[in-house]
Amino acid sequence: xxxxxxxxxxxxxxxxxxxxxxxxxxxxxxxxxxxxxxxxxxxxxxxxxxxxxxxxxxxxxxxxxxxxxxxxxxxxxxxxxxxxxxxxxxxxxxxxxx
Amino acid sequence: xxxxxxxxxxxxxxxxxxxxxxxxxxxxxxxxxxxxxxxxxxxxxxxxxxxxxxxxxxxxxxxxxxxxxxxxxxxxxxxxxxxxxxxxxxxxxxxxxxxxxxxxxxxxxxxxxxxxxxxxxxxxxxxxxxxxxxxxxxxxxxxxxxxxxxxxxxxxxxxxxxxxxxxxxxxxxxxxxxxxxxxxxxxxxxxxxxxxxxxxxx
Numbered sequence: 444x445x446x447x448x449x450x451x452x453x454x455x456x457x458x459x460x461x462x463x464x465x466x467x468x469x470x471x472x473x474x475x476x477x478x479x480x481x482x483x484x485x486x487x488x489x490x491x492x493x494x495x496x497x498x499x500x501x502x503x504x505x506x507x508x509x510x511x512x513x514x515x516x517x518x519x520x521x522x523x524x525x526x527x528x529x530x531x532x533x534x535x536x537x538x539x540x541x
Numbered sequence: 542x543x544x545x546x547x548x549x550x551x552x553x554x555x556x557x558x559x560x561x562x563x564x565x566x567x568x569x570x571x572x573x574x575x576x577x578x579x580x581x582x583x584x585x586x587x588x589x590x591x592x593x594x595x596x597x598x599x600x601x602x603x604x605x606x607x608x609x610x611x612x613x614x615x616x617x618x619x620x621x622x623x624x625x626x627x628x629x630x631x632x633x634x635x636x637x638x639x640x641x642x643x644x645x646x647x648x649x650x651x652x653x654x655x656x657x658x659x660x661x662x663x664x665x666x667x668x669x670x671x672x673x674x675x676x677x678x679x680x681x682x683x684x685x686x687x688x689x690x691x692x693x694x695x696x697x698x699x700x701x702x703x704x705x706x707x708x709x710x711x712x713x714x715x716x717x718x719x720x721x722x723x724x725x726x727x728x729x730x731x732x733x734x735x736x737x738x739x740x741x742x743x
Binding site: 462473481531538 | 546549555559
């Protein structure tokens with residue numbers, strides 16, 4: 444029998460990382476402040492989780508200038524989308540098993 | 542301890558909240574419906590004597606267009622003001638911003654078919670094809686709702702379907718424009734708004 448928790452990715456165990464990925468799955472791209480508003484977390488907290496996800500290549504970061512202001516936006520990579528879908532499936536399997 | 546269930550619930554909620562504008566208030570629908578019914582009633586009162594004259598064959602001198610446009614315009618303006626007021630209140634209650642990327646996307650997507658419809662109706666008026674004015678308004682409004690439903694409560698999609706069906710019926714049974722218009726913009730809005738209010742705001 445297949446191990447029910449096989450698809451769980453430990454990268455998404457943290458609540459804020461889970462939140463970031465959830466938002467990026469349904470939005471093509473989103474900037475730092477929008478993400479902060481939705482998740483209601485502090486700058487530092489959000490930044491550290493974003494960095495971790497970026498290092499694992501789950502999300503892509505795009506820096507650009509909007510007028511004179513720098514703007515950083517994030518999107519999920521194909522890699523990240525696949526991994527998060529697997530994670531979701533695994534969570535659903537867990538529920539169905541019990 | 543966190544469970545898979547609570548994780549999935551949070552994920553679903555975040556996906557919903559981050560990609561849709563969920564503060565659209567049902568009460569704005571109810572009031573828009575009431576304004577539309579008042580407007581339709583005024584139009585009806587105004588048209589009664591004109592229809593009489595038409596039957597006796599000397600209506601050529603009466604131009605009813607400015608009065609009708611005034612009524613329709615007032616209904617629209619009052620509906621928008623009320624919608625903004627109730628939706629702002631609802632957004633504050635839900636701690637959602639009223640002017641964020643999702644409300645912008647929603648408005649933009651609503652506006653495209655509405656703008657096309659508006660132009661189309663103006664052309665119909667200019668060409669004197671009055672029979673098709675109410676049906677066109679209903680059909681284009683329905684298309685706008687379906688187009689905007691991706692960025693707000695998905696339920697407005699069903700209101701959109703109803704408006705389109707009603708618009709097509711109105712086109713087929715031409716000559717009853719005002720009646721179909723009252724059902725589509727009056728009755729359906731009230732029913733829809735009341736259902737939404739009960740479902741999401743109480």
